[in-house]
Amino acid sequence: MTNNTILVIGSTGKTGKRVEDQLEKRGISVRHGSRSADIPFDWDNPHTWAAALAGADKVYITYYPDLAVPGSVEAVSKLTELAKAAGVSRLVLLSGRNEAEAEKAERVVMASGLEWTIVRCAFFAQNFNEGAWLDEVLAGTVSLPVDQVQEPFVDADDIADVAVAALTEDHHVGLLYELTGPRLLTFRDAVAEIGAAAGRDISFVSAPIEDYTAMLTKYGLPQDFIWLLNHLFTEVLGSKAELADGVQRALGREPKDFADYAREAAATGVWTPSA
Ligand SMILES: NC(=O)c1ccc[n+]([C@@H]2O[C@H](COP(=O)([O-])OP(=O)(O)OC[C@H]3O[C@@H](n4cnc5c(N)ncnc54)[C@H](OP(=O)(O)O)[C@@H]3O)[C@@H](O)[C@H]2O)c1
Secondary structure, eight states: OOTTEEEEETTTSTTHHHHHHHHHHTTOOEEEESTTSSSOOOTTOGGGHHHHHTTEEEEEEOOSSOTTSTTHHHHHHHHHHHHHHTTOOEEEEEEETTOHHHHHHHHHHHTSSSEEEEEEEOOBGGGGTTSTTHHHHHHTEEEESOSSOEEOOBOHHHHHHHHHHHHHOGGGTTEEEEEOOSSOEEHHHHHHHHHHHHTSOOEEEEOOHHHHHHHHHHTTOOHHHHHHHHHIIIIITTTTOSOOOHHHHHHSSOOOOHHHHHHHHHHTTTTSOOO
């Protein structure tokens, strides 16, 4: 492990694994920030943080489950202090749009005295094939407490490209990039595009928030997670139905369109139910 090592927190997650792949392909020394890594990193166990940071020069921070949850700002703050003490020079924070807690965590990183870049993102397209909505897509009905809400879904490949640029190039230091895809879609539109790409009839049901919450409770989901989904669908999504230019500013190219995402994901067979 050299002192050019980059710690990727969430190295098995949607953006972290892409960031890690790209860094390793470039021959950069990466430390896996995962609960199952040789040197484990666990947000729920602060005693693991110092060892994971030791010897790292830069850190890609992805908080789990979401910067919107209570306690996230304190955790990012403590991690930032430990990173400074460990001699880390640069922090790249994955953040979310239109979230008050996420913006507080951004400010902690910006005020750290270390080099920083904020990668503030819209809803990830990959939630439909690598995240919480895969099971419903496979089952043929996606039920969500939104109707006319429009979201500029962003592709995790674009997020990773921006994060890697921020970790490896100096001209992104001190910049906040707001990343969206190139198009606003309703969730109904998104599910229709997924169905078309997968060659399947996948329906979208707009459920009242009370019914949605009752359904999640019936399925036994933890109350914290239900709170988070309610918060995301009632307060975060849709209240910023506009495009941003973070991908263009950071990379000098257009972001990936949702139709290209859907085509590529469908080609992997991830949305084809097993017989
Ligand atoms: N998903 C979105 O649409 C979206 C949009 C904007 C912003 N964000 C931000 O992105 C971050 C999460 O991204 P995601 O939703 O795509 O999740 P994700 O990165 O796919 O989450 C899975 C990762 O979280 C790790 N993890 C789970 N519990 C952990 C714990 N206790 N300690 C350390 N690592 C843990 C897992 O690692 P191991 O299991 O290997 O330990 C895995 O690498 C959040 O901070 C959120 O604010 C998400």
